[in-house]
Structure formats: structure tokens, C-alpha cells
Amino acid sequence: MIADSKVFSSRRVNSFAFLSPREFAVIGDEMSHAQHQKLNDLLKESGYQSQDDHISKAPKLVKRRICALKSLQLKSIDIEAAFYKRVHDLEREFEKQFDALFLERKKIVNGEREPSDEEAKQPLIHGLAEEDQKALYDSSGSDEGEVGIPEFWLHCLKSNEATCDLIQEHDEPILKHLTDITAHCTTEPVGFTLEFHFSSNPYFKNTVLKKQYVLNTLPDPEDPFGYEGPECTKIMGDTIQWEDGKDVTKKVVKKKQKKGANAGKFLTKTVKADSFFNFFDNLEKEEENKDNAEGDGEDEEEAYELRAADYEIATTIRDSLIPRAVLFYTGEAAIEDDMFPMGEDDGDDASDSEDGEEEEEE
Template sequence: MAENNQSADAISNMEAGPAGDSMEDVEDEEVGVQERVIDDKVNLVLQNPQVLASLQHQLDSLVGQQSGYIESLPKVVKRRIKALKKLQLNHTKLEAKFYEEVHQLECKYAKLYEGLYEKRKDVVTAQIEPTDSDCEWESSEDEEEEEEDNKLAVSEPQGSVNELKEKAQLEDKEEENPPGIPEFWLTILKNVDLLADMVQEHDEPILKNLRDVKVKYCENPTMGFTLEFYFDENEYFTNQVLKKHYTMKCEPDESDPFSYEGPEIFSSVGCSIDWKKGKNVTVRLVKKKQKHKGKGTTRVVTKTEQNDSFFNFFNPPAVPEEGAEVDEETESLLSADFEIGHFFKERVVPRAVLYFTGEAIEDDFEEEGEDDDNEEEEDEDGDYDPAKDTKPSECKQQ
């Protein structure tokens, strides 16, 4: 028995490692080392920008991948789908005609709006003083004033109330009475985040002279619109009107007709600003030292660089020719420019007073919130495969 025990101990010692570990522990340790080596190699590969870019491209290509249900359908069913696509194409063509007529309707009503916009401009610029009937508008401020008067009537004798009212009226008469509505358009630009980012501190003294913004529609065959910014005489430039034209296209893209969502802006053209000497806020003078290569002497030269300014809006980047490659920065600038032009046309000009008071900004914020909620509810899967739908149908009793 003793010999047997010694034999078993010898076998056990043979299976143990140098530190007395079992064979299983040694194997686990070797696997761990191998895993760490693999991890190190993977991390090293992932540090390569080219590898990362390739991986990102492959991942992007997987977004929105279909489940394969459509490809698995019989040929006769695919043939019917082609018929539906042709119907869809005809629908898109009709939709384009619809938007053409909508544009004609916009042109018609733009002429009807002109009288209202002209009167708005006259009030803002103090050309006319609104009559009492023009100012008949119930607001929350009026309600607050009425509540305050009622409180005074309850807490004070009638004589005291009358005295207080007379005093308030006297103070109103002594109040400063500026002409029109000061800084109307500047306030609007600063109220809207999309536009406020464009306005620099050195732009504000100029924009205080902005007295009106108009939209002029272009009728067929060329669809588009022009934004017109009217300025009072000022010390910065001689232009009375700064214009920017946006050209739109209504036809679906022949190469991708099903992406059509209505008319879209595809180019814009600004105007030249006749700056007075030393008043151009779109450029800045920068002094730089230059060293002569041969002589080793240095001199100071003055160069002009582009400066951030609202008035760069009138000098948009040129739209590349069809088929030409567009760099990411130019594409981003064009996209932002088109968005701003559309925003002026659709929101700012028609609802100017509400952007001045801030009421329209609250409405825009609520609409954006609703859109975000809808986006979260959208299904991110590709095509629906009925064969994979295992959820039982629900029955609702009336």
C-alpha cells in the first residue's frame, strides 16, 4: 500500500508545474497569454487610420441592410413589384407637376401679401403711426394690467385710484418715444440660433440700419426666389439693397427618382457690396513678417484675410459643375446656405413680428421636439419579412 501511495504522489508531482500548479492551471495561463498577445495585435492594427477607415466603410454599408425577403420572392412576384415601381414613378412625376402649381400659387399670393408687408415696414420704420383700430389686439399684458387695476380698486379709495391712473398716464407721456420699432430686424437675427451664429459684434452697428427684408418669387420657367435686404443710408456701404438669389429645381433626379421630396434649392448667387473705405467688415488686415532668402533682411507686409461676418452671406461658395467632386467643407457650406435661404423665405419674412417677440421660436422648438419623437419611433430594420413575424395578433373586444 505504501508503494502504491508513493507511485500516486509521483504521478501527481509530474502533473504539477514548477510552482506546484496543476496542468490545468498551466494550460489556462498559456491561453491567457495567447489572448493578451492577440488583443495587443488587434489594438495595434486598429491604431492604423487606413484600417479604421476601411472598417468604418464596411460598417456604414451594413446600415439599412435588407433582410433578404424581397430577393427570396418568386420571379412572378418580383415582376409585379416592377409594375408597382412604374406606378410609383408616374406618381412622382405627377407630384412634381403638383409642386409646380403650388409655386404658381405662391407667386399669386405673394402679390397679395405685399400690401401687408409694406404696412409692416412703414410701422417699423416710423413712416406711419398705427391707429387705435390697428392696435386692437388682446394680449396677456393687457390682462395683467386689468388685474392690477382691479386690485387697486379693491385696496384703495376711488380718489386714490384715479390719482394713481393720472400719475401713470403722466409717466407714459414723459416716457421716451423712439420712432418706429428700433432694431427690429437685428433683434430677429439675434433671436434665432441659426441666424445668430452669423451675426458678429462688428456687424450689429450695420444691421441696425436694416429696415426691411423681402422675398421676390421667380415664376416659371425658372423656379426660385430672391431675398432683398433694404438698408437706410449708412457709413459702411453705398448699397441701398443687398440681394441674394436662390435657384430651385422641381423635377425629380433621373438617376434616383424615388428620392424626390419636392422642390429643392441647388444654387445661390449673392451680390457685390460697395464698401466705403476702411469699413469692410468681411476682411481684416493682418501684418506679417517676411524674411528675404538671400539678404536675410525682414520686412513687414500687410495682407487681408476673410473675417467672420453676417455679410459673407452675400458671397456664397460657387456650386461645382454637375459631375464634379465636392469637398466636404464646400458641401457643408452650401447645405447651410440653402437651409438659411429657405428659412428666411418660409419662416422669418412671413412671421417676422413673432420672431421679434420670440413666440415663433417657441413654436419651432415644439415642432422640432415632435419630429425627434417620431424619429425615435421609426423602425430601423430593412424590409419586413412576414415569415419572421411570430407575434400573435391581438383581439380587441368592443
């Protein structure tokens, strides 16, 4: 009996991160070609021409039957694609019911209405002993006319394992203006959008920052047997219209030239800074640039991993953060984080050091 801890924990991580049954792989086209190459190599390595292989040594009549099973497999994959289409329809149908509740949540969070006594009957923290529940109320701050639930979404994002590491100190004052996060299925093209709604603020002009995910729901004609359900084929970000000097996604660094004519002099250079708002970067644009530059395999792999990580965050926001926001706000949903730590991101995206240059933040 297998009792592999990796299987087990990936199951748990998964069951946490993907609450709704939207199972979308994020395998780009480039991967399916790479897989093909790999398969071909494997087939040769594992000796498809040798006599001890069950495929090559199979009599021709048996081979003919295997070919027939491949035909049946194609039909089966077409039915799967039809199934996923129906799941998408089901999600759209239920979206209306969820949205009605999320709208009420938005009103309460932003002080557009006060809850009824009936609504406010639920205990603050589920399953907490009565004395602990009371103690929570004993330490209540004085009501100084707070509107709604201040900093609600900032607390949610900071307590969700997929988003907490994205948030830098300089992002927090901006995220206090976040009034709602919504997700919607789209049909043309098939996919979904995430929308981050902001109140009027001194940081940027946008009232909504949008991220769009396009899915291919059909099998790839070049690789029909590789079908594993809808694949994310395109991730579109948004352009943040930053107010002057407020763009936290960029920072100016001084670089001391070590070589060449300018050796010893300091030059200033604007580089990317860590920020939650890098989430709105347009990954597709980067893809195109990379294609023009004829990126090598390593670049491709990096771009692929970046897209996969982005998609992971997006589906967690859609399937976990949005439908369970208050549980992240109170911290009740955050214990998963502790039970299965996801590891820290040690990489420094903003690092842009080159040979012969020293970097120093201004």
C-alpha cells in the same frame, strides 16, 4: 412604441423653422451620385446574390411584378412633381395678400405713417398680466422724435435662432440701416429671392442686397426614384459695394514668418472675418473654383454642408422671420430658441493659420 427624443426634437425644430409648407430638400447632384455608389455597395454587402434575400430569391414571375411596381412608382413621382408645382403656384397666389400686410408693416417700421387707434389696440405683449403690461409702459423712454420703430430688423435678426449667431458686433451699426426684408417666389427660374433693403448709409452703396435660390422642381432623369420634391440647385449671392475701409467681412492680420528667407519678419495679409454679410457670398463661385482645383471628397462635403446650412437659414428667414417679424422683435417668438437650443457654432471661419505662421489681428 418609439419615443426617440431625436425624432421628437427634430420634429419640433422643424415645425418651428418651416412654418409654410415649402418642403425643399437641398441635395446637390453630387450627393445623388454618392448615394448611388452607396446603394450599390450596400446591395452587394447585403448579399443581393445570396439565396436568403427576398429580392434575389424571388421567382421570375414575382420579379416581373416588382418591375411593374417600379413603372407605377415613376408615374406616381411625376404626379408628385405636378403637386409641388401647384403648391408653388399657391404660394405665388398668397404672396400678394401677405405682401400687402408686409408693406403696411414697412411703412410703420420706417415712420412713413402712424397707425390708427384701431390698429394700435392690440396689447404690446400677448398674454401678459395687466400689471406687467402697465409696468412696461411705466418705464417708457421719453419720445425724442423717434421715427418708426428704431433698429426693428436688427432686433428681429438677433432674436431669431437661425440668424442670431451670424451677427458680429461690427455688423450691428450697419444692420441698424436695414429697413425691410422681403421674400419673393420666382418663376423663371423657379425658386425664391430674399431682399435686404437698406437706407442710405456710410458702409456700402447698395440699397438692396439680394440672395437668389434656384430650385429644380422635376425629378432627376438619372435618379428619378430619389425625388423628394424641389431641390435647391443654385444659391446666388450679391456683390456688396463697400465704401473704402468699411468692409467688415475682411480683416488684416499680421503674420510672423517662422521659416524661409523671411523668417522673423511680419507680413500683413487680408483674411475673411466673421460677419453677417458673409451670407451674401456667392457660394456658386466657390463651387466652380473648387471644381477647377479638383477638390477632394472632404471639400465636396464641406461645400455641401455650407450650402445646406445657408439654405436652412434662408428658409427660416422666409418662413419664420419675415412672416413673424414683430414676434421676434418683442421676443415672443424667441422662446423656441430656449426650449430647443440649436448649439453654438464653434468653428472659426476666419481662421487661416498655416504651418510656420503666427496670426495677430491688427
